[in-house]
Amino acid sequence: MNFNHPIYNNLRTFIKPWKSPGYLAFLKILFPDKDLHHGLGSRGALKLTDSLIHPCSRTVHDLAHSDQADFFESNLPTMINNLQNYVTYLETRLKSFENAKEGTLSHDNTREG
Numbered sequence: 001m002n003f004n005h006p007i008y009n010n011l012r013t014f015i016k017p018w019k020s021p022g023y024l025a026f027l028k029i030l031f032p033d034k035d036l037h038h039g040l041g042s043r044g045a046l047k048l049t050d051s052l053i054h055p056c057s058r059t060v061h062d063l064a065h066s067d068q069a070d071f072f073e074s075n076l077p078t079m080i081n082n083l084q085n086y087v088t089y090l091e092t093r094l095k096s097f098e099n100a101k102e103g104t105l106s107h108d109n110t111r112e113g
Helices: 006-014 021-030 058-064 068-112
Strands: 035-038 053-056
Touching (some): 021 035, 021 053, 021 068, 053 058, 053 068
16 A cells, blocks of 8 residues: 555545446547556456546556556546546437437327327
C-alpha cells in the first residue's frame, strides 16, 4: 500500500467492480491506436473496474505500471471525462430511442382516429 496516495488506496478498496465491454469498445473507437490502461489496476488477473480507464501509448502504459498511484492521480480528470463522454453517448442513444418510440406511438394514434 502506498500511504502517499489515500484517494488511490480508498478507490482500490471501495469502488464497485464494473465490467463493461460496451465502454471498452467505445474507448477503442475513440482511441484506436491506444492501450486502455485500467487506472486502478488489478488484483491478480482481475481488473478492479472498467470505469477508470486512461487511453495511452504502449510506452506510457508500461511507465504507468512503475508508479500506478501517481499515474492514476495525474490522469484522473481524463478518466472521469471519458466516462462522462460515454454516459452522454448513451443518453443520446436513449433519447433517439425515446423519440423513435414516440413517433411510432403518434403514428399509431393517427391511424386509430
